Amino acid sequence: MFRPLSLYIGMRYTRAKRRNHFISFISLTSMLGVALGVAALITVLSVMNGFEKELKDRILGMTSHAFITGEDGTLKDWPDLQDLIRHDPDVVASAPFVEGQAMLSQGSRVRGTLVRGIDAELEQSVSTIGDKIIQGKLADLTDGSFGIVLGKDLATAMGVTTGDKITMITPHVSPTPAGVIPRLKRLTVVGIFEIGMYEYDSGLAVMNINDAAKLFKIPGRVTGLRLKFDDVFKAPQLLRKLMQDVPVNYRAADWTFQHANFFRALKTEKTVMFVILMLIVAVAAFNIVSTLVMMVTDKQSDIAILRTLGMNPGSVMGIFMVQGTLIGLIGTAMGVVGGVLLAWNIESLIASLEKLIGYQFMPADVYYISSLPSQLEWSDVSVIAITAFVLSILSTLYPSWRASQIKPAEALRYD
Structure with missing residues (x-):
């Protein structure tokens, strides 16, 4: 051989x-x-x-691909804006939201948190939070119920579970004969979610969008409109293209401003x-x-x-x-x-x-x-x-x- x-x-x-x-x-x-x-x-x-x-x-399952808000940081005519952008072929879905900082109190336990008001039905089209509920249901966040859904680690830190009551303290104050006092509201825990990221599980609370608007003193308004594109990595280009058809009194930002680096x-x-x-x-x-x-x-x-x-x-x-x-x-x-x-x-x-x-x-x-x-x-x-x-x-x-x-x-x- x-x-x-x-x-x-x-x-x-x-x-x-x-x-x-x-x-x-x-x-x-x-x-x-x-x-x-x-x-x-x-x-x-x-x-x-x-x-x-x-x-x-x-991160991108919880963070909007982009959002649009007004010049003052709120939107009043968001349904009209939603109808306007709905015809854009690159926009898969959109949902309004209200967002603000607050403190949660339960007995001697106090934790600061980010509160996000959502429309339970529309939110599931732009984020994955509906799939991450481990107790309760996102649909229980009905208008006027003043229910709240907490991250798993946040609920553990506060020592609460579904059905328990918890107090929210917002940065807005209420004048009374005794002086100016913080705005407090007693809420019912209707659900617990687990994203798998400590940032969200320990620092995010979700409630009904109308209830959140009342607590943050913007009734009839929302913080902005969350958008979901068909290609998240083209969000900056797609958002610039979209904003060419939107009136100039709106401002927008995409996820790269927060997480690109x-x-x-x-x-x-x-x-x-x-x-x-x-x-x-x-x-x-x-x-x-x-x-x-x-x-x-x-x-x-x-x-x-x-x-x-x-x-x-x-x-x-x-x-x-x-x-x-x-x-x-x-x-x-x-x-x-x-x-x-x-x-x-x-x-x-x-x-x-x-x-x-x-x-x-x-x-x-x-x-x-x-x-x-x-x-x-x-x-x-x-x-x-x-x-x-x-x-x-x-x-x-x-x-x-x-x-x-x-x-x-x-x-x-x-x-």
């Missing part, structure tokens, strides 16, 4: 024989180094992809992590250089004999390129398999480890997300594998060239 001589000898040199066990051990170490770097890179980038996806789903930071961090972890692969590739240099030194006599038998320098160079490439190929393949398996199971592995040691690595009150999500992107896997393999090939060039320059007479002079 025909086998290219360079390939055959290169594969023979990869295996340990008699007196070169140490060199083969270094080859194994280099192989494992490449595998470790590739696996770590795939796992870390998959976790960062998972974080980005979860944050987008949770955050997502840009995530992408920048992902790029930096790729570069840093690729250094692990580079170190492993440097080990391949060391391995091949040692191998060339150890095999000088063999190389000289091959040259005297007629092997040309290019074929000698091919022997050691085959050896280094094989180390890189096996290491990259092991790393890809290990990284993919780890990325698919990292969430359950971390959860099991947290349960075993009784410690939570990512507390919800510190991090945006308390779990460790992972989303494997095959495009990332391809880039990592190709980059690692190319580095491995490049690391073979100098030792292989050095082997091809060995002069047979000098190498065999003292043998």
